[in-house]
Amino acid sequence: MTEKIGIISLGLIGGSILKSLSAAGYEICAVTRNKQAVQAAKAYTPYVSDDMSTLQGCNVIFVCSPMSKTLEILDFLENIADKDTIVADVCSLKSFVMQKKRPYVFIGTHPMAGTEHSGFDASFADLFKGAKWVITPPDGTEQTQIERLVKIIEKTGAKTITADAEEHDKAVALISHMPMLVAQAIVKTAMPDTLAVKLASSGFRDTTRLALSNTQMAQDMVKMNSKNISEALISLMENARTLLGDEYLKEITDIKNFRAGMYDENGINISD
Numbered sequence: 001m002t003e004k005i006g007i008i009s010l011g012l013i014g015g016s017i018l019k020s021l022s023a024a025g026y027e028i029c030a031v032t033r034n035k036q037a038v039q040a041a042k043a044y045t046p047y048v049s050d051d052m053s054t055l056q057g058c059n060v061i062f063v064c065s066p067m068s069k070t071l072e073i074l075d076f077l078e079n080i081a082d083k084d085t086i087v088a089d090v091c092s093l094k095s096f097v098m099q100k101k102r103p104y105v106f107i108g109t110h111p112m113a114g115t116e117h118s119g120f121d122a123s124f125a126d127l128f129k130g131a132k133w134v135i136t137p138p139d140g141t142e143q144t145q146i147e148r149l150v151k152i153i154e155k156t157g158a159k160t161i162t163a164d165a166e167e168h169d170k171a172v173a174l175i176s177h178m179p180m181l182v183a184q185a186i187v188k189t190a191m192p193d194t195l196a197v198k199l200a201s202s203g204f205r206d207t208t209r210l211a212l213s214n215t216q217m218a219q220d221m222v223k224m225n226s227k228n229i230s231e232a233l234i235s236l237m238e239n240a241r242t243l244l245g246d247e248y249l250k251e252i253t254d255i256k257n258f259r260a261g262m263y264d265e266n267g268i269n270i271s272d
Helices: 012-023 035-041 065-077 141-152 165-190 194-199 202-207 217-222 228-242 249-258
Strands: 006-008 026-029 047-049 060-063 084-087 103-112 133-137 159-162
Touching: 006 012, 012 026, 012 035, 026 103, 035 047, 047 060, 060 065, 060 141, 065 084, 065 217, 084 141, 103 141, 133 141, 133 165, 141 159, 165 202, 165 217, 217 228, 228 249
Parallel strands: 006 026, 006 060, 026 047, 060 084, 084 103, 133 159
Antiparallel strands: 103 133
8 A cells, every 4th residue: 555644744853754755755745834844845745735635635644733733733634534544643742642532543653853953944854763753552553553654654764662651751751851951941050150151061062952942842841741840850859869979989880881871873772
């Protein structure tokens, strides 16, 4: 079966899916309200517009809109997608999209890839190469439907991992949402100290990269995952206090070795 792919919203993630899957030979229909993105995307597919009816006939649709808009779009797609259409969101939270049974085949997903930049111009075909891409299929999803989606995702160079939605949300609080909030807090703490700002070099730059995250995305993550982020911050503070103790050298050596083994020489996470 030749899948016809639909993509809603052409920011960093949606644009990168478009560029990657068009290079893989898929026929793609894309929808975006951004007029500049419409024109730029025509280099990859002639089927791009601001009209949602463009998606009619698509076998698989990726919803790449901001989290605050995703439920509205999933509801709207009930008027367009047929019962065999696979609809996959790419939100960095999964529990909130899994609450309602849909008349189409809905499968939650989250590509663990991104940069501090946003918009179609920042997207690129290799964004997902070597990255983990989480899928959270609702109970009762047919294995053949999951396999269809996995086959498409793997064409981007990503590796799929199946997870429970709630466990996913706790995990991303630890490795993504909480670190972003901490990076923002570090910048806010340093801002009033003019000497500190003058002296800041590569360590501060690299540690605070996540403070440059897309503001809409950051607001959605903090608002919608606040409980898990709060629990992650409590654990962070407890571990920081432990590291101030007499066992610092031993503990930091173990931490350093653990961190060194997480990624290969290309920066790809090789943890199982």
